[in-house]
Amino acid sequence: MRGAGHAVCLGTDIDTDVIIAGRYLRTKDRSIWVAHVFEDLDPALAPRLSGAVIVAGKNFGCGSSREQAAIALKESGVIAVVAPSFARIFFRNAINIGLPLIEADPGCFDGTTVRFDLESGWVESGGKRSPVRPLSPRMLDILRAGGLVEYWKVKQ
Amino acid sequence: MSSLSERILGAVAGEYVDRKVDRAYVHDGTGVLTLEAWKRMGSRGLCDPSSLSVIFDHIVPANNSTTATLQHELREFATGSFLQFSDIGGGICHQCMSEGVVLPGEVVVGADSHSCTLGAFGAFATGVGATDMAAIWLTGETWFRVPESIGIHLDGTLNGAAEAKDVALSYVSRLGMDGGSYHALEFIGKGTRNLTMDERLVLCNLAVETGAKAGIFYADHVTTEYLARYGRSAGQQVQEPCEYVQELEIDLAGIEPLVAVPPRVDTVKPVHDLAGIPVDQVFVGTCTNGRYSDLARFARIVRGKKVAVRTIVVPASREVLAEAARTGVLADIISAGCTIGSPGCGPCLGAHMGVLGEGEVCLSTANRNFKNRMGIGGDIYLASVATAAATALEGEITEPGVP
Numbered sequence: 001m002r003g004a005g006h007a008v009c010l011g012t013d014i015d016t017d018v019i020i021a022g023r024y025l026r027t028k029d030r031s032i033w034v035a036h037v038f039e040d041l042d043p044a045l046a047p048r049l050s051g052a053v054i055v056a057g058k059n060f061g062c063g064s065s066r067e068q069a070a071i072a073l074k075e076s077g078v079i080a081v082v083a084p085s086f087a088r089i090f091f092r093n094a095i096n097i098g099l100p101l102i103e104a105d106p107g108c109f110d111g112t113t114v115r116f117d118l119e120s121g122w123v124e125s126g127g128k129r130s131p132v133r134p135l136s137p138r139m140l141d142i143l144r145a146g147g148l149v150e151y152w153k154v155k156q
Numbered sequence: 157m158s159s160l161s162e163r164i165l166g167a168v169a170g171e172y173v174d175r176k177v178d179r180a181y182v183h184d185g186t187g188v189l190t191l192e193a194w195k196r197m198g199s200r201g202l203c204d205p206s207s208l209s210v211i212f213d214h215i216v217p218a219n220n221s222t223t224a225t226l227q228h229e230l231r232e233f234a235t236g237s238f239l240q241f242s243d244i245g246g247g248i249c250h251q252c253m254s255e256g257v258v259l260p261g262e263v264v265v266g267a268d269s270h271s272c273t274l275g276a277f278g279a280f281a282t283g284v285g286a287t288d289m290a291a292i293w294l295t296g297e298t299w300f301r302v303p304e305s306i307g308i309h310l311d312g313t314l315n316g317a318a319e320a321k322d323v324a325l326s327y328v329s330r331l332g333m334d335g336g337s338y339h340a341l342e343f344i345g346k347g348t349r350n351l352t353m354d355e356r357l358v359l360c361n362l363a364v365e366t367g368a369k370a371g372i373f374y375a376d377h378v379t380t381e382y383l384a385r386y387g388r389s390a391g392q393q394v395q396e397p398c399e400y401v402q403e404l405e406i407d408l409a410g411i412e413p414l415v416a417v418p419p420r421v422d423t424v425k426p427v428h429d430l431a432g433i434p435v436d437q438v439f440v441g442t443c444t445n446g447r448y449s450d451l452a453r454f455a456r457i458v459r460g461k462k463v464a465v466r467t468i469v470v471p472a473s474r475e476v477l478a479e480a481a482r483t484g485v486l487a488d489i490i491s492a493g494c495t496i497g498s499p500g501c502g503p504c505l506g507a508h509m510g511v512l513g514e515g516e517v518c519l520s521t522a523n524r525n526f527k528n529r530m531g532i533g534g535d536i537y538l539a540s541v542a543t544a545a546a547t548a549l550e551g552e553i554t555e556p557g558v559p
Binding site for chain 2: 013015017018021022023025026027028040041058059062063064065066067068070085087088089090092093096097136138147148149152153
């Protein structure tokens with residue numbers, strides 16, 4: 001699984017409340033989550049997410065189990081999220097909806113191109129290649145299927 | 157020699173296992189997306205409806221017609237498919253599951269991050285998201301990476317005004333917001349014997365605030381006596397010597413009342429360092445501190461007095477509310493000028509009643525103080541029930557007196 005996008009740099013401990021606030025959860029309308037993604041962190045971020053690879057600090061996605069956080073990023077056009085570590089529920093949620101997460105610490109250069117290849121195990125940021133912590137075989141299968149719904153459709 | 161998590165999951169730390177889930181539950185927030193994902197998987201049956209619960213707690217009663225419609229759809233499905241269903245006012249999912257449902261040794265999965273609360277019973281309990289839960293509805297099982305364990309040694313007895321909440325804030329501050337990531341926090345040591353089930357539930361509740369997958373106590377006589385009151389019998393669990401990847405020592409007698417300063421749960425200071433900060437609202441409740449023992453403690457402090465700021469008290473369940481009504485605790489709280497909410501999560505996640513206005517400050521007994529969580533531009537300080545009561549009476553952050 002390969003991909004590329006422009007870097008959007010974020011800090012450490014980005015919690016799911018600031019990805020999508022509790023006040024927007026009571027709906028199944030995904031366009032509402034896209035409209036309000038990162039609103040409480042920085043309203044200027046949302047227009048930059050289409051085609052982006054988010055490169056963040058440690059513990060990305062901590063806090064609430066709300067899957068709407070992962071959905072909001074994917075529906076906004078985020079290609080992948082790169083961080084040295086992820087909170088575990090967010091990690092499962094993102095892979096389960098087919099949003100690639102890349103455990104690596106490549107440094108971030110806002111707006112420059114980030115490339116990655118999960119099978120070969122590298123991510124490239126600022127022209128420098130960094131190793132990626134491999135996904136478990138099961139998670140890679142789920143991601144390749146496009147998410148856990150598609151994985152189970154094929155499996156049963 | 158194994159940790160309790162390894163024993164329950166039946167494999168050593170680092171291994172991936174598929175495990176049957178003994179109890180799985182969703183609430184009105186995550187249940188909507190779970191149902192949607194389950195339908196997209198093909199609506200091909202529910203593995204064991206008797207082990208699946210749907211518990212309405214996040215926005216109860218519904219705040220607008222969109223919420224009401226989503227709840228209606230989930231309610232119809234839950235009752236029509238013979239899932240265990242708790243409608244509005246029944247209580248917070250974790251609390252309902254702690255009232256004689258979860259047993260030691262079980263694998264428990266909730267579609268809510270604070271599902272780790274139920275490790276207090278010696279169960280392996282953890283949170284997942286909606287799509288993972290949909291697969292559990294379908295297959296009755298899920299995969300786990302068996303976590304390494306961090307040993308938290310408790311010694312001594314709580315004294316003065318300190319509560320289990322202060323112990324929890326203490327370990328969160330020492331480990332940090334990701335210091336327990338992917339690990340189980342195993343609470344051990346002589347001090348555990350001196351903790352009630354309610355106190356153990358508080359300690360396990362905040363495990364996820366360190367990133368931990370689970371918090372867990374060994375079931376002992378306190379556990380079995382608590383479950384016996386619900387007519388449930390359970391065995392005790394004997395600790396084996398095991399290797400922890402990290403160990404933390406906490407002397408319960410040395411714990412003082414603490415506050416987590418916005419916007420991080422791991423920025424923790426003694427109450428007296430923050431004394432005098434004016435607050436606009438006090439909130440007592442949630443899956444952390446909305447149990448009967450919490451309401452009784454709060455009532456003892458405010459009885460016969462009047463609160464100085466708006467104070468919202470939300471019982472964690474109908475059982476808690478009924479007990480508070482029966483014993484007079486509720487009357488004391490109402491007479492002190494507090495507002496009572498319907499059992500559930502209340503304003504904790506900022507989705508309905510009790511949210512903050514721009515620039516307002518709340519002292520809350522909840523477990524998260526993230527930016528804007530309870531309302532745009534509002535600040536949240538997290539503290540114990542006694543600190544909340546003392547603060548409510550003064551209208552500013554106040555150190556609780558020794559009871």
